[in-house]
Structures are given as structure tokens and as C-alpha cells.
Amino acid sequence: MTRCPYEELSLAFGDAAVPYLYGSGCTPALADAIVDRLAAGPGGVDAVLLVADAGVRGPAAVVAAELGRNVRVATVPLQPEERHKTLPTVQHLLETAVAEGLTRRSAIVAMGGGTVGNIAGLAAALLFRGTRLVHLPTTPVAAFDATVSLKQGVNLSAGKNLAGTYFVPALIACDLAWLATVPxxxxxxxxxxxxxxxxxxxxxxxxxxxxxxxxxxxxxxxxxxxxxxxxxxxxxxxxxxxxxxxxxxxxxxxxxxxxxxxxxxxxxxxxxxxxxxxxxxxxxxxxxxxxxxxxxxxxxxxxxxxxxxxxxxxxxxxxxxxxxxxxxxxxxxxxxxxxxxxxxxxxxxxxxxxxxxxxxxxxxxxxxxxxxxxxxx
Ligand SMILES: NC(=O)c1ccc[n+]([C@@H]2O[C@H](COP(=O)([O-])OP(=O)(O)OC[C@H]3O[C@@H](n4cnc5c(N)ncnc54)[C@H](O)[C@@H]3O)[C@@H](O)[C@H]2O)c1
Incomplete structure (x- = not known):
């Protein structure tokens, strides 16, 4: 029997259980697992919108290619600055998702730091009143802290994280090799x-x-x-x-x-x-x-x-x-x-x-x- 290239935790949020898959140098296996698990849900999976942090262009291209072997992928790059962590950016993602033909059988995959996770997380909560969300954290804050939370929020002009909601992701997956380039x-x-x-x-x-x-x-x-x-x-x-x-x-x-x-x-x-x-x-x-x-x-x-x-x-x-x-x-x-x-x-x-x-x-x-x-x- 070959050894599983990633490990799996189960995170409980009240009654909800969210799988957290992690390993090092295991991107292809994680991509396969993401598609398999989305496909196992009711209705399967017809497409994913990959919201990709501009800080991880290379790894995001690999994830897009790996996912793309089994499901249709549209990629939206996102500049993860606090001044872009706003409702207009969420609307941009929602408009893109609809223009790319996402349906209730689709998913949003958020790859990046906590900023991208929060923006894409709020978009997933709003699209069709709730679309499946997969977090691919690429910073320590995102991997060790922000994804161990249901809080999804963006900033208003008066301050940080003033508009948002709670949303349970379908899955979290992290190749720790993605974190190697964090300053x-x-x-x-x-x-x-x-x-x-x-x-x-x-x-x-x-x-x-x-x-x-x-x-x-x-x-x-x-x-x-x-x-x-x-x-x-x-x-x-x-x-x-x-x-x-x-x-x-x-x-x-x-x-x-x-x-x-x-x-x-x-x-x-x-x-x-x-x-x-x-x-x-x-x-x-x-x-x-x-x-x-x-x-x-x-x-x-x-x-x-x-x-x-x-x-x-x-x-x-x-x-x-x-x-x-x-x-x-x-x-x-x-x-x-x-x-x-x-x-x-x-x-x-x-x-x-x-x-x-x-x-x-x-x-x-x-x-x-x-x-x-x-x-x-
Ligand atoms: N409960 C929660 O939801 C929660 C918890 C903690 C923090 N947050 C939020 O998370 C945000 C902060 O997240 P953060 O610390 O991950 O910062 P960040 O998402 O703002 O990213 C910081 C910088 O790192 C870059 N980056 C991302 N991955 C990289 C990688 N692997 N290599 C090199 N650069 C990379 C990004 O492009 C960005 O320039 C804040 O908006 C905060 O409010 C939310």
C-alpha cells in the first residue's frame, strides 16, 4: 500500500465538520482530493473559480493545471491589499463567477493569504446565497489561524472587517511548500x-x-x-x-x-x-x-x-x-x-x-x- 501523501484533520465548528488536508510537496494529490470531494457532493461539480493571490502566481498556476485535469477552471487573480478588501472587490468576483458560467454545482477556491480568503469567502457566502468554498491557505496567518475560523469579512471606510458573515467551507487544503516564499x-x-x-x-x-x-x-x-x-x-x-x-x-x-x-x-x-x-x-x-x-x-x-x-x-x-x-x-x-x-x-x-x-x-x-x-x- 502506498503512503497517503497528505494528512487529514477534521475541524469542528459547532455541528459542522470541515476536513483540513495538509502535507508538503503534495499539490497534485491535494488537487485530486479537492475534485474528488467536490464531485462526491450532491450534483457533483461542474466548474471552479480559482481566486488566486497575486503573491503566489507560480503555485496557483500549478493548482489551476492540476484541477483542470478533472474539472473546468476559471482563474481570477486578486491583489491582496487591505484597501482592496472591500465590497466592490466581492462584487467583482461575483460578476466574474456568473460571467464564467458558474452554477449551483460549482465551487469557489480561494488560494492565498487571509485577505484573499476573507474576500473570496464572503463572495462564496453570497453567490447563489451560498456556493461551496475551498480554502487553499498560503501564509501562516491563513493556514494556522484565519482558516480555523468561519469569519468572512471585508473593510468599510470606517474600519477593518466591519461587513461580513460566518460561512462554513467545504474543505481546507494546504501544501506547506506554498509557505516557503513568505517574507x-x-x-x-x-x-x-x-x-x-x-x-x-x-x-x-x-x-x-x-x-x-x-x-x-x-x-x-x-x-x-x-x-x-x-x-x-x-x-x-x-x-x-x-x-x-x-x-x-x-x-x-x-x-x-x-x-x-x-x-x-x-x-x-x-x-x-x-x-x-x-x-x-x-x-x-x-x-x-x-x-x-x-x-x-x-x-x-x-x-x-x-x-x-x-x-x-x-x-x-x-x-x-x-x-x-x-x-x-x-x-x-x-x-x-x-x-x-x-x-x-x-x-x-x-x-x-x-x-x-x-x-x-x-x-x-x-x-x-x-x-x-x-x-x-
Ligand atoms: N478569522 C479570520 O477570518 C481572520 C483571522 C486572521 C486574519 N484575518 C485577515 O487576514 C488578513 C491578513 O492575512 P495574511 O497575514 O495572510 O496577509 P495577506 O493575505 O494580506 O498577505 C500578505 C502578503 O503576502 C503575500 N503572499 C501570500 N502568500 C504568499 C506566499 N506563499 N509567499 C509570498 N507571499 C505571499 C500576499 O500577496 C500579500 O502581499 C487580514 O485582512 C486579516 O483581517 C482573518
Whole structure:
């Protein structure tokens, strides 16, 4: 018997189960599996629209050719910039899908980073009120984090991810060889989210994460497993990420403010790393997080090989950070007085504090306390 060239996980989102196929150097086998599984659905499959991230032109051409041996393929290239993550881009995909003759027996295949996944995911949810969606993630954020989520959304002029829906994909498939060309700063973004997963939900995966981080870029497979293992039980129980799964916002309150005020100069992963250190300091001061647990934050983040925090944060406008904190997108999830912001905080590694009155795990914290913790870095 020949060995299966890819492995398979099953991701649960409430009652729905989504297969996640992954391996390295297995694109032809994945393409065959995608067509086989779509063909096994009611009515089979008559065509796919491959929405291809401009950052992975070569691998996307290979996927198109491999899929094309068994099904009709139309390819739409997409420039994955935040300013294109909009409803007009979704409409462009929908118009293209109809012009290419897609039917209710067709599927949308989204190949690329989280931006392409979100845009094509929303288009799949809207086309004929729901068309089968296949995710082919090509960045760590997409492979280890965004696809372990049903959230599909685009930006409005007022902010990120303000219009969207939840949509269950038919299948996720990842050839880890696609990730080999990801630039280092984008790789770090994905890795910071894995550190977050261990700190907030899965301390037992610390050793596996450290071994995987030190093996980068070799051990993407272990990182994928850390990402999925840590997050999967939470999205299984809370598929809309409005309750217990909100713990994966750890580090994102201060992190988003830092990222926004730096104008993107401090990228998402680095900003989340500083945001986790700020959250740890807030929890130490107000909720008794131990010095050893704070030290574990610093120890894990040191594996990301980031520059010195104080130097990176020194030039950022403090008034603008306060304003960005006040506009945090978790507002409304729980009680929060003027001058406070909602944060995920830990009272131990893997132990998020419960929110007030049995609400989501978000704790109101005065903005002045967050700013003091930032200055302490
Ligand atoms: N729950 C969710 O749905 C969820 C979770 C996390 C992030 N997101 C969203 O994902 C987006 C960020 O995703 P991202 O970090 O993957 O970035 P991205 O999709 O913006 O891609 C970043 C850059 O990498 C390029 N790229 C993609 N694959 C590549 C490869 N293999 N080699 C070289 N370059 C490649 C892209 O062309 C792009 O220029 C944000 O819009 C964020 O809101 C969504």
C-alpha cells in the first residue's frame, strides 16, 4: 500500500465538520482530493473559480493545471491589499463567477493569504446565497489561524472587517511548500499568534511550539498542528467566536492600537507580541499574574527574534494610542465605563479571567493602566 501523501484533520465548528488536508510537496494529490470531494457532493461539480493571490502566481498556476485535469477552471487573480478588501472587490468576483458560467454545482477556491480568503469567502457566502468554498491557505496567518475560523469579512471606510458573515467551507487544503516564499515579517505575524495560542489556551503545547519555532522555516507542519490543536476546541464550542473563543483576542487590544498608530510600520505580529507583554503587565498589577508567568511571556516572545520593545514604541504618539484604544472593536461585548477598554487578561498561563456577570472573557481596564503598562516595557 502506498503512503497517503497528505494528512487529514477534521475541524469542528459547532455541528459542522470541515476536513483540513495538509502535507508538503503534495499539490497534485491535494488537487485530486479537492475534485474528488467536490464531485462526491450532491450534483457533483461542474466548474471552479480559482481566486488566486497575486503573491503566489507560480503555485496557483500549478493548482489551476492540476484541477483542470478533472474539472473546468476559471482563474481570477486578486491583489491582496487591505484597501482592496472591500465590497466592490466581492462584487467583482461575483460578476466574474456568473460571467464564467458558474452554477449551483460549482465551487469557489480561494488560494492565498487571509485577505484573499476573507474576500473570496464572503463572495462564496453570497453567490447563489451560498456556493461551496475551498480554502487553499498560503501564509501562516491563513493556514494556522484565519482558516480555523468561519469569519468572512471585508473593510468599510470606517474600519477593518466591519461587513461580513460566518460561512462554513467545504474543505481546507494546504501544501506547506506554498509557505516557503513568505517574507520573514509576515512569517513572524503568524508565529506571534501561535505564541498567543500557547499562553492563552494551550500551555501544554509550549515545548512543541519552541521546537517548531527554533526549526523555522523547517517545521511549519508542527506550527500548523499547534495552531489548530489550540484553537479547534474553542471554535468547536463557539463557532461564531462571540463567547469563549474571544480569548484569541489576547494581546490584540494594545496590539491593534500600536499597529494602527505606527501606520503599519509595526506589523500585526510584532504589535500583538508587545500587546501580550502589556496585557501580562496589566494582569500582574491588577490580578496577581505571577512573575514566573510574566517571564514565560518574555521567554516565548524572545524566540520571535523581535527588536527592542522600548526602542520600537518610543516614537509613537501616546495621545493617538489612547484614542485608538478608546475605539477598540471589542466595545459592546461587555460592560465598560468611559475611559476603560475591554481586554483578555490571564490570572495564570492558560487561564483567561472570566468577564463580569458570566459574559465573554473580557475584563474592563482603565486606559491609563494600559498606558502605564506600555511605558513599563
Ligand atoms: N478569522 C479570520 O477570518 C481572520 C483571522 C486572521 C486574519 N484575518 C485577515 O487576514 C488578513 C491578513 O492575512 P495574511 O497575514 O495572510 O496577509 P495577506 O493575505 O494580506 O498577505 C500578505 C502578503 O503576502 C503575500 N503572499 C501570500 N502568500 C504568499 C506566499 N506563499 N509567499 C509570498 N507571499 C505571499 C500576499 O500577496 C500579500 O502581499 C487580514 O485582512 C486579516 O483581517 C482573518
Amino acid at each position: 520573514r515579517h509576515d512569517l513572524l505575524t503568524g508565529l506571534a499568534e501561535m505564541v498567543k495560542n500557547v499562553l492563552v489556551a494551550a500551555p501544554e503545547l509550549e515545548k512543541k511550539l519552541v521546537v517548531a519555532l527554533d526549526g523555522v522555516p523547517a517545521d511549519l507542519r508542527a506550527l500548523l498542528e499547534v495552531g489548530v490543536e489550540a484553537k479547534a476546541p474553542f471554535v468547536a464550542a463557539d463557532p461564531r467566536e462571540r463567547g469563549g473563543a474571544l480569548i484569541f483576542e489576547y494581546g490584540h487590544t494594545a496590539g491593534h492600537a500600536i499597529e494602527f498608530v505606527s501606520g503599519g510600520a509595526i506589523r500585526h505580529g510584532e504589535a500583538v507580541a508587545w500587546g501580550m507583554l502589556i496585557a501580562a503587565e496589566v494582569a500582574r498589577r491588577r490580578h496577581g499574574l505571577s512573575a514566573e508567568d510574566v517571564a514565560m511571556h518574555h521567554r516565548l516572545i524572545a524566540h520571535l527574534d523581535l527588536p527592542d520593545a522600548a526602542g520600537r514604541l518610543r516614537g509613537l504618539d501616546r495621545g493617538a494610542i489612547r484614542a485608538a484604544l478608546a475605539a477598540d472593536n471589542k466595545r459592546g461585548y461587555g460592560p465598560c465605563a468611559p475611559g476603560e477598554v475591554l481586554m483578555v487578561l490571564l490570572d495564570g498561563i492558560g487561564r483567561p479571567l472570566p468577564g463580569p456577570a458570566g459574559g465573554p472573557p473580557l475584563v474592563p481596564v482603565p486606559v491609563s493602566v494600559v498606558m502605564d503598562a506600555l511605558e513599563a516595557l
